[in-house]
Amino acid sequence: MDQAMLSVVRAVEAGATTMKGVIDATGLSRLKIERALNALEKQKLLVRDGQGFRGTGPTRTTQPARECGSCNACCDILEVAAVDKPVNQLCGHWQADTGCTIYERRPQMCRSFVCAWLQGHLDDDWFPAKSGIVVHFSQDAVNVTVDDHCRDRWREEPYLSKLAEWSLNGISRIGNRGYATLVVSGADRFLLLGRTVVPEPTLFGTAFLPLTAETFRFWRAKSPEHLQRLHERIAEIERIRQEFGSCAIPENEDDDPQAPYRPALLRQSNHA
Numbered sequence: 001m002d003q004a005m006l007s008v009v010r011a012v013e014a015g016a017t018t019m020k021g022v023i024d025a026t027g028l029s030r031l032k033i034e035r036a037l038n039a040l041e042k043q044k045l046l047v048r049d050g051q052g053f054r055g056t057g058p059t060r061t062t063q064p065a066r067e068c069g070s071c072n073a074c075c076d077i078l079e080v081a082a083v084d085k086p087v088n089q090l091c092g093h094w095q096a097d098t099g100c101t102i103y104e105r106r107p108q109m110c111r112s113f114v115c116a117w118l119q120g121h122l123d124d125d126w127f128p129a130k131s132g133i134v135v136h137f138s139q140d141a142v143n144v145t146v147d148d149h150c151r152d153r154w155r156e157e158p159y160l161s162k163l164a165e166w167s168l169n170g171i172s173r174i175g176n177r178g179y180a181t182l183v184v185s186g187a188d189r190f191l192l193l194g195r196t197v198v199p200e201p202t203l204f205g206t207a208f209l210p211l212t213a214e215t216f217r218f219w220r221a222k223s224p225e226h227l228q229r230l231h232e233r234i235a236e237i238e239r240i241r242q243e244f245g246s247c248a249i250p251e252n253e254d255d256d257p258q259a260p261y262r263p264a265l266l267r268q269s270n271h272a
Contacts, residue, residue: 008036017052042179043137066118073128077145082107088148142166146185167192209234217249233261244271
């Protein structure tokens with residue numbers, strides 16, 4: 001938890017429930033407070049509703065309720081570029097029976113890192129040394145990194161259901177308050193859309209359309225312009241659904257639609 005988040009948590013704990021109240025209590029800018037609030041919401045440490053801001057329970061502003069104990073999964077599974085440590089390779093500065101040999105001068109990533117299990121968001125099935133899965137939060141994502149020795153563990157229960165739940169929560173957020181659920185398993189990368197798994201999502205984004213409450217049709221964008229066209233077609237599909245009650249959904253994952261979208265969609269849907 002960075003200093004801005006800590007200041008906001010303390011302000012809310014002290015009774016600040018509005019943006020003005022938090023600004024007055026912390027002296028931070030509105031932008032910094034908004035970023036901190038977004039991060040705290042994603043970590044389920046704070047809720048914003050019609051009554052303002054409120055904590056969700058103990059916020060662990062000092063020490064986490066749990067301790068790492070024998071677990072060194074973050075020193076093994078995660079990438080730490082500052083010490084040239086690749087993903088899924090035990091850090092060269094780790095020694096058995098000693099632990100981190102550079103602890104006093106460890107990189108900032110190591111100093112600030114707290115996994116979701118240590119924060120208390122996950123039960124003991126998720127203990128990283130047991131599950132082989134390290135979950136942590138960033139500004140715009142739930143990041144899931146999986147040990148090479150159990151690359152498909154995240155697809156099993158109880159793990160997949162929790163990740164799907166987080167994914168659906170992230171998708172349902174509004175504007176810049178949304179977040180992605182990303183899985184790194186060996187050399188593979190995945191984006192979760194509920195229970196739909198998008199392999200190797202592109203840097204340009206993924207457009208998606210709900211099929212059921214937990215599954216989606218998706219298209220991986222090849223460029224910002226491609227993503228825009230996909231979103232425009234999805235918006236047209238939604239309008240046709242509202243007008244006619246149904247609309248055909250193009251099957252080809254990698255297609256590149258071109259405007260106008262409505263005539264082709266109406267013909268495919270037999271609404272022409």
